[in-house]
Amino acid sequence: MKRTGGWREGRQRGEIEQLASGALRVKLYAGVDPLSGRRHYLRETIPPGPKAETEAKKVLARFVNEVNERRNPRTSATLNQLMDRYLELLDVDTTTKQRYEGTIRTHVRPLLGQTRVGRLDGETFDSFYKILRTCRAHCGGKKFIEHRVAGPHECNEKCRAHKCKPLAASSTIRKVHWCLSGALKDAMRWKWITVNPLEQAEPPKAPTPDPKPPTPAEAAAIVNRAFKDLSWGVLVWLAMTTGARRGELCAPRWDLLDLDNASLWIRTAIAQDGSKTWEKDTKTHQQRRIALDAETVGLLRAYRQHCETQAALAETAIAPDGRVFSPSVDHTTWLKPSTVSQRYRRMCTKLGWDMHLHQLRHYSATELISSGVDVRTVAGRLGHSGGGTTTLRVYSAWVSEADQRAAKQLTGRMPQAPIVIDGEGNARTTLVPEAENPYQKIAADLRGAIAAGVLRIGYRLPPVTELASRYNVAAGTAHRAISELKKAGLVKASRGRRAVVADPMIIASKTNESSSTRNVPGDIIQQRPNS
Known part of the structure; x- marks a missing residue:
């Protein structure tokens, strides 16, 4: 690009170049690129216009401030170059690194x-x-044809117009985010950048855990189908009872299975990449010991005897450190994880279900939690890190179910609530209300006399005018007190007739007998039943 002008003001750092198009390009030296070893410049082009020169000076001043405050990027490297360097120095398991590479690619x-x-x-x-x-x-949003194969070919009905489909799992976007996060954090440590741009973005939302374990009926059908082959049935059974991961099910050795003490040590797992398999640490790099129930121990003893019989027929013996599940008679080799997954899927397909092996892990966890086992214990059996945090997050629905059962047990030990529910579902307290108003005072005195048996069933209450005179209130206030007793079911009253004490079966729980006769007027006590 031809330079048609340029200037410097005194010893001003940087320069502003005028391009042939009339635009201005701001350029400032910002050190040596740590990746290429070349001189690194900050550059920005300002479109032509009447205020282009003013804007260019502002940009130059911003560049100078960024360099002075060491906020400027120190390299012109692309994200591809950063990812190459990040993956080159990444220290993780082979399988994890392969997933990262696939996601980034x-x-x-x-x-x-x-x-x-x-x-x-x-x-x-x-x-x-x-x-x-x-x-x-x-x-x-661009329209194009999705061809069935790459390269020149003759299109047919399989070459169709593209239809947008979102990623099947939102967790994939989270994986992308974590790959970017790790790479940009390294870039900050290496001084490639001084500000992490990912911190300015909205991180993808974490997907809501939705484990779908088999139902008890489905689990029974799976076990019945699996045990048509003893070795396969024992593997499926062990997956259900221990909740072990797929790679962990392929790795156990006979010398780590202690049937006398009913325990299984899980120390390693089998990883796979295509046809290549190898033994590695567990996912959380933690070893764990899982207790086995009596039925599982019995099945494993029978399975061991079956394996020894098969080895004897082949005129060999099981290796002391042989694998519990193995395609070879002497158990010196392990199963491929993909083989186990595919066989399980085929079996479930024949049963009419679309299921995968990991759901047996969910089944083990949910059954334990539903039966009331502590979350920390479940986390230990599953090999979850974080002291149960992951277990609680993934299986919160089943924790809530166990919590509901705990609430039911607590209900049986709680005192009786002073509430009565009538036939219409209305709640009515059995406590004597505090007499704050005059009508409440009259009602409380009458209620106490009824509860103490002073006013018995069929006894007439004093007339409204008499109650009004004795308590020095209006007749309407006394009538309201009678209405309160009628509403509570303690008296019967009809127009033109005096109120009469109702059935005492409802009265017994209405008040405390010890305070029932307190301050009951003598005229009330002297009432007699209606003859």
């Missing part, structure tokens, strides 16, 4: 790979996550 590199790390910001990542949520093919 499929989702990060196609959309953001050519973007400079220093130009990434919160808006860029928010837009990026929006694209992932909208379409797994990252089409951006």
Whole structure:
């Protein structure tokens, strides 16, 4: 690009170049690129216009401040270069690294790979996550044909117009986020950038756990189908009772199975990449000992005897450190995890269900929690880290179910609530209300006389005028007191007739007998039944 002008003001740092198009390009030296070893410049182009020169000076001043405060990116490296360096130095299990590489290759590199790390910001990542949520093919709303094969070919009905489909699992976007987070944190440690742009973005929401364990009826059908082959049936049974992961089920050795003490040590797992398999630590890098029930111990003893018989027929013996489940007669080799998963899926398909092996782990966890086992104990059996935090988060629905049973047990030990529910579902207290108003005082005295047996069933209450005179209240106040007793079912009253004490079966729980005769007027006590 031809330079048609440029200037410096005194010893001003940086320069502003005028391009042939009339635009201005701001350029400032910002040190040596740690990745390439070359001189690194901050650059920005200002569109032509009457205020272009003023805007260019503002940009230059901003660049100078960023360099002085060490807030500027120190490299012009792209996100692809950052990801290459991040994966090169990443120290994780082989399977974990392979998942990271697949996630970055499929989702990060196609959309953001050519973007400079220093130009990434919160808006860029928010837009990026929006694209992932909208379409797994990252089409951006563009229409195109999805061909059945790559390269030249003759299209048929399988070559169809693209239809946007979001990622099947929201957890995939979370994986992308964590890959970016790890890489950008390393970039800050390496001084490539001084501000982590991912912190300015809205992180993807965590998916709501939705374990779908088999129902008891489905579990029974699975066990019945699996035990058509003894070795396969014992593996499925052990998956149900221990909740072990797929790789952990393939790894146990006979010398780690202590049938006399009814325990199984889980120390390693089998990992797989294509046809290659190897033994590694468990997912959480924690060993654990799982107690076995009597029925499981009996099945394992019978299975051991069956394996010894098969080995004897082949004129060999089981290796002391052989695998519990093995495709070889001497048990020196382990099962492939993919083989176990595929066989389980085929079995469930024949039963008419679309299930995967990991659901047996959910079954073990939910059954234990539903039976009242402590969450920490369940977490220990499953190999969850965090002291039960993961278990509580994933299986919160079943924890709530156990909590409901606990609430029912507590109800039987609670005192009786002073409430009576009538036939219409209305709640009525059995406590004597505090007499704050005059009508409440009259009603309380009459209620006490009835509860003490002074006013018996069929006895007439004093006339309203007499009650009004004795308590020095209006007749309406005395009438309201009678209405309160009638509402409580203590008296019967009809128009033109004096109130009469009702059936005492309801009265017994209305008040405390010890305070029932307190302050009862003598005229009330002297009332007699209606002859």
